[in-house]
Amino acid sequence: MRSITTFDLQYAHRFYKFKGEAQYLHGHTGVLTIEVEDSINEGVNMVFPCNEIQKIAWDLLKNFDHALILREDDPLLPVILKVYEETGIKDGHPQNTMKGIAFKTELATAYPDCRLVVTKETLTVEGMIKIVYDLLKDKLNIAKITFTSGVNAASEEFITKNNIERCPLCGISLNENGICPKCGYKK
Numbered sequence: 368m369r370s371i372t373t374f375d376l377q378y379a380h381r382f383y384k385f386k387g388e389a390q391y392l393h394g395h396t397g398v399l400t401i402e403v404e405d406s407i408n409e410g411v412n413m414v415f416p417c418n419e420i421q422k423i424a425w426d427l428l429k430n431f432d433h434a435l436i437l438r439e440d441d442p443l444l445p446v447i448l449k450v451y452e453e454t455g456i457k458d459g460h461p462q463n464t465m466k467g468i469a470f471k472t473e474l475a476t477a478y479p480d481c482r483l484v485v486t487k488e489t490l491t492v493e494g495m496i497k498i499v500y501d502l503l504k505d506k507l508n509i510a511k512i513t514f515t516s517g518v519n520a521a522s523e524e525f526i527t528k529n530n531i532e533r534c535p536l537c538g539i540s541l542n543e544n545g546i547c548p549k550c551g552y553k554k
Contacts, residue, residue, distance in 0.1 A: 368407055369510055370414040372421050374399045374428055380436040380490045381443070392443070397492075397516040399428070399499065404510035404527045410535030419539045419549075420507060427502045430467035430477035431495075436484045444485065457481050474498045492521040500525065506540075507531075 376397040382389040401424060403415045437444045451457035459466075459480035466479035475486045475498045488494050492514045499512055500523070508529050513522035531540050532554065534547035541547055545554035 369402045369404045371402045372417040376432045383441040395516045400513040402511040408538045411538040416538045434482045436490045492519045
């Protein structure tokens, strides 16, 4: 069985070296759907609490919300960073309170202080799915990710292979010591 949750993401990007309208800097509202699969936890009668999926995923995904996403070889990147430096927002601004956890993977690097994500490949809906799966595959038993942005959509199904021990009282993942970080249950 699956627990399913969605995220709304507002972002700007462009398809560098693309011949068409998407080569221009433009914005989107994206809807990301994550499906987590596992057995039903008998203590709480659910696969995984959706609000906990949101907490786990949002810590990383908020880097994409109200962010600029550029490919690492895009000539706009150094120009944007220069403008951010000159205007005093490169290293953060007091109003930037939605910062996610910084990350660096083979596919993308997040710079939360300046609301910027730099990707190896052009950020398409397919590319977003690859990045999100790479970020969350060890934290959740992801069975499927769907990303819709404007009229574009893609989805991919995955084989779940994690054995994530969950609390019988509230359903969330136990930490490395077998303790529930939410309710304190000890295995």
